[in-house]
Amino acid sequence: SLDINPKQIFIPPNEIGQYSIQLNCILKDNHTNRRHHEIYWWHNNKRLGSRTNRYARIVKNITQQTLISTLFYTGDPAVITGSYVCESEPLKRYISVEFKTNRSTNLFISWILMIPVWIVQYQNYN
Secondary structure, three states: OEEEEOOEEEEOOOOOOOEEEEEEEEEEOOOOOOOOOOOEEEEOOEEEOOOOOOOEEEEEEEOOOEEEEEEEEEEOHHHHOEEEEEEEOOEEEEEEEEEOOOHHHHHHHHHHHHHHHHHHHHHHHO
């Protein structure tokens, strides 16, 4: 079986500068110690690796029945958002990294922006 953790990541919308994420891909197999397994990482359909991307680092941890591949990825929030895939043939798992939209903040800002309109309308009626 293949699993990915966390299932989804939200980046705060006001995040500036470098942002880091950590994704874990866990392959469980009764025969892991007898076979050569590899886990590959993809970001927006481009393969990631420590040698192919200076912002990516991949660490592997192998036990008797588990192979864990951890992806550390750092960059501008707009660059690291998107779709990530961990793959161990023939299995694939997906995760989405997105900007978090804060509906309560958006509603509050909309409410604040409406106050001058209400004041002008009130003054026009009086």
